[in-house]
Amino acid sequence: MEVVWAVGQLGAAWLALVIGLVMLPSALGISLGISEAYMWVLVKTLEWATIRIQKGGYPFLSQGIIERDETPMEKEISLLHRADFEFSHIFYFCRKGFEAIVEDEVTQRFSSEELLSWNLLTRTNVNFHYISLRLTVVWVIGVIVRYCFLLPLRFTLAAIGITSMIVGTTAVGQLPNGSVKNYLSEVVHLTCSRILVRALSGTIRYHNKENRPQKGGICVANHTSPIDAIILTNDGCYAMVGQVHGGLMGIIQRATVKACPHVWFERSEIKDRHLVTKRLREHVADKSKLPILIFPEGTCINNTSVMMFKKGSFEIGGTIYPVAIKYDPQFGDAFWNSSKYNIVSYLLRIMTSWAIVCNVWYLPPMVRKEGEDAVQFANRVRSAIAHQGGLTELPWDGGLKRAKVKDTFKEEQQKNYSKMLVRNGSVGSYDR
Amino acid sequence: MGVAQLCPGVPRALPHCWGVGQAQMGVPRVPAPVTSFLSLAVTSEQIEHLHRRFKQLSQDQLTIRKENFDSIPDLEFNPIRGKIVHAFFDKRNLRQESDGLADEINFEDFLTIMSYFRPIEMNMDEEQLDRFRKEKLKFLFHMYDSDHDGKITLQEYRNVVEELLSGNPHLEKESARSIADGAMMEAASICGPDQVYEGITFEDFLKMWQGIDIETKMHVRFLNVDTIAHCY
Numbered sequence: 001m002e003v004v005w006a007v008g009q010l011g012a013a014w015l016a017l018v019i020g021l022v023m024l025p026s027a028l029g030i031s032l033g034i035s036e037a038y039m040w041v042l043v044k045t046l047e048w049a050t051i052r053i054q055k056g057g058y059p060f061l062s063q064g065i066i067e068r069d070e071t072p073m074e075k076e077i078s079l080l081h082r083a084d085f086e087f088s089h090i091f092y093f094c095r096k097g098f099e100a101i102v103e104d105e106v107t108q109r110f111s112s113e114e115l116l117s118w119n120l121l122t123r124t125n126v127n128f129h130y131i132s133l134r135l136t137v138v139w140v141i142g143v144i145v146r147y148c149f150l151l152p153l154r155f156t157l158a159a160i161g162i163t164s165m166i167v168g169t170t171a172v173g174q175l176p177n178g179s180v181k182n183y184l185s186e187v188v189h190l191t192c193s194r195i196l197v198r199a200l201s202g203t204i205r206y207h208n209k210e211n212r213p214q215k216g217g218i219c220v221a222n223h224t225s226p227i228d229a230i231i232l233t234n235d236g237c238y239a240m241v242g243q244v245h246g247g248l249m250g251i252i253q254r255a256t257v258k259a260c261p262h263v264w265f266e267r268s269e270i271k272d273r274h275l276v277t278k279r280l281r282e283h284v285a286d287k288s289k290l291p292i293l294i295f296p297e298g299t300c301i302n303n304t305s306v307m308m309f310k311k312g313s314f315e316i317g318g319t320i321y322p323v324a325i326k327y328d329p330q331f332g333d334a335f336w337n338s339s340k341y342n343i344v345s346y347l348l349r350i351m352t353s354w355a356i357v358c359n360v361w362y363l364p365p366m367v368r369k370e371g372e373d374a375v376q377f378a379n380r381v382r383s384a385i386a387h388q389g390g391l392t393e394l395p396w397d398g399g400l401k402r403a404k405v406k407d408t409f410k411e412e413q414q415k416n417y418s419k420m421l422v423r424n425g426s427v428g429s430y431d432r
Numbered sequence: 433m434g435v436a437q438l439c440p441g442v443p444r445a446l447p448h449c450w451g452v453g454q455a456q457m458g459v460p461r462v463p464a465p466v467t468s469f470l471s472l473a474v475t476s477e478q479i480e481h482l483h484r485r486f487k488q489l490s491q492d493q494l495t496i497r498k499e500n501f502d503s504i505p506d507l508e509f510n511p512i513r514g515k516i517v518h519a520f521f522d523k524r525n526l527r528q529e530s531d532g533l534a535d536e537i538n539f540e541d542f543l544t545i546m547s548y549f550r551p552i553e554m555n556m557d558e559e560q561l562d563r564f565r566k567e568k569l570k571f572l573f574h575m576y577d578s579d580h581d582g583k584i585t586l587q588e589y590r591n592v593v594e595e596l597l598s599g600n601p602h603l604e605k606e607s608a609r610s611i612a613d614g615a616m617m618e619a620a621s622i623c624g625p626d627q628v629y630e631g632i633t634f635e636d637f638l639k640m641w642q643g644i645d646i647e648t649k650m651h652v653r654f655l656n657v658d659t660i661a662h663c664y
Contacts, residue, residue: 090512090575090592097516098549100506102485396505 022157023164026194027187039203042354045138046330052135146352150201154351157199162248165192166255173258185259186237193233200227201355206235211362213238213291213321216284220313221323222385223295224303225334226343227350228325231358238293239263239283243270261289277316284318291321296378302335303327305392309382311374319365322381324389328357361388482546486539495536496520511596515575520545524574531580566638573637583631589615 025032168188175181197204212235213219219238221228232238240262244253253264263283269275283289296309303326314320327334332353336346350356363384368377386393489503490496501507501517510516519525521533525548526541528534534541548571556564576584576592593612632640 090572090596093510093512093596094516094572094575095549097507097510097513098546100504100510101489101501101516102482102546 018156018160022195022198023160023191026198027191029190029194035198035201035203038201039355039357042331045142049135049138052132146354151352154199154201157195158351161192161195161199162252164195165189166252168192169255169259173255181259188259189233189237189256193230196230197234200230200350202231202234203355203357204231204234205359207359207361209235209362211321211364212236213323213362214319214365215290216287217291217319217321217365218280218284218313218316219291219293219321219323220296220309220381220385221293221325222303222306222389222391223297223300224325224327225300225336225346225350227334227356228295229293231325231360232293232323235360237290239290241265241280241292241294243267263292273312277312280316284316300336300338302337303329303391305394306382306386306389307394307396309378311378314368314374314378314381317368319367320377320381321365322363322385324361324363324385324391326359326361326389326391328359331355331357334358359389363388479543482543483539486542495538496542497536512575512592514595515578515592518578519571519575522574524580525571569638569641570634573634581631583633584637585631586612588631 021032021034165188168191169185172181172184172188175184219232221232229238229240237260239260240256242253242264244250244264244266253262256262257264261283263279265276265279280292283292294313296313297307298310301307332350332355334350334356336343341349366377366381366384368374372380383393385391486496489500491500498517498521501513501520507513507516518533520537520542521535523530523532523534526534526537526544537545548568573584576588578588578591590609590612593609593615
């Protein structure tokens with residue numbers, strides 16, 4: 001009896017602590033400084049760990065393993081001898097082939113970024129093994145802290161966040177449409193977002209807040225993980241776009257759409273591109289509706305590069321507000337490698353990382369210029385995002401994660417080479 | 433020579449009793465018989481990189497098959513992709529006594545093929561340079577000589593040209609053929625006219641390349657991995 005009472009007291013105290021330290025500040029939008037203190041301790045520990053690793057004399061990784069010769073094909077072949085076909089032309093392609101086999105620009109974007117220094121998480125210990133006793137002890141303490149303390153805390157917060165979102169939005173959804181409903185819906189969404197961000201120990205820095213997406217616009221960002229949406233809604237309200245799911249996700253979707261006009265598509269509707277574009281266009285045309293949030297890459301990329309943007313989002317019209325999101329991998333890897341982990345193990349990994357630290361840049365709004373087609377516009381937006389976030393731009397399609405290169409790409413290179421030969425007039429005329 | 437002495441920078445793995453996480457922590461990083469590649473003044477980190485790349489290509493199996501090369505998008509661009517992949521499995525390149533094609537290759541074979549693309553070292557003497565050059569040219573010769581008979585015939589040569597030019601729909605087969613014939617005539621003028629009809633042997637091939645600097649064209653240079661200081 002007494003044990004039950006004691007546990008009850010403990011539970012009540014725990015709940016009071018959580019409400020007081022997390023929920024109220026989230027609702028009011030203020031910070032108590034607990035996360036800052038935690039981050040400070042974390043940074044100091046990791047700095048110490050880095051110095052110890054360096055003292056251990058362990059070499060660091062470079063950004064690539066081979067030196068690539070970027071001379072264009074024409075120059076290189078003309079240097080070799082004459083431009084007529086020679087045995088030697090095969091060198092250029094041979095070397096390019098070997099370079100591709102040793103190191104491949106595209107596939108490495110679909111696996112997690114390798115860190116330059118170990119951040120005391122087992123999962124990033126690809127290259128760093130046993131280094132010293134002190135480091136191992138700190139690592140063990142880290143494991144205990146992460147799994148026994150942080151994980152339950154984060155799990156509780158996440159549960160609270162999700163339940164309050166469902167309950168809150170359903171409650172607000174009962175109200176008649178009007179400005180009161182919109183205001184309350186914003187409050188509920190923001191509060192729950194903030195709770196969820198705290199649940200991940202997220203430290204987010206927003207830059208250029210004056211460029212924040214306005215109503216009736218389209219917000220476009222690079223995609224690294226499912227929590228990108230939470231990162232962005234932490235600072236503003238958006239209308240989400242997506243497919244209707246089953247299970248918990250489906251419950252959340254049905255609840256939130258009552259309070260705020262999110263755009264959820266049935267699986268069958270998503271295949272019909274015209275229907276999708278039409279619905280989104282209607283949404284954007286209504287200036288009182290919240291800006292839509294779209295991730296044009298279509299799949300999660302590992303946050304070192306930005307891949308091809310699908311042109312569908314850029315055909316809707318309206319003003320595009322690009323946003324660049326860059327995670328700091330030192331504290332936790334946010335990238336979801338969907339071929340390796342399912343969503344549950346992914347969330348578990350996120351909740352047992354040190355923290356999620358990222359920078360979000362709001363870029364100035366862009367519109368499609370005269371005579372620019374959707375693809376060119378998409379590339380322009382993509383360059384702006386990549387430039388701001390310090391990411392490389394790759395012309396490849398995110399779909400390569402699962403599919404092979406289209407044949408049209410393959411033929412390009414062959415066409416270039418043969419054009420070059422023919423241009424140099426060696427066809428049908430050889431008088432030696 | 434144990435791995436620890438070969439690769440002094442690689443610390444030992446955590447012992448199994450820690451029971452921690454991934455199996456990769458208990459497995460030795462680099463297989464033992466890599467002495468042939470190590471004579472190339474390549475550091476242990478670079479071997480580790482290649483090993484990791486091998487594992488990625490083989491999807492964590494011990495050997496690679498032809499199909500594994502399909503997963504490299506950059507390679508798809510390459511018109512002679514087929515020949516390059518073929519070269520990896522060619523037993524002549526793998527320095528095996530028998531002839532024909534292997535079905536699968538392990539990491540040591542992978543390194544053997546990679547060794548054809550090592551860059552020249554500053555401290556090589558005449559004899560080494562010569563051997564080096566011959567090896568690279570032999571690799572190239574095998575790429576042309578697809579029926580493994582030791583000679584490059586006109587037909588084999590035409591095949592290569594056609595492969596290189598196959599993507600261009602505007603170029604007819606006839607033009608491709610005439611380009612190939614032109615180059616063979618060129619070769620004939622160096623080797624002597626009889627050779628063109630029988631096929632070019634390796635000695636003639638070597639003669640063609642006398643005086644032309646191929647070493648710098650046929651290598652893949654590894655970046656130097658230095659210790660970098662980090663301050664957060």
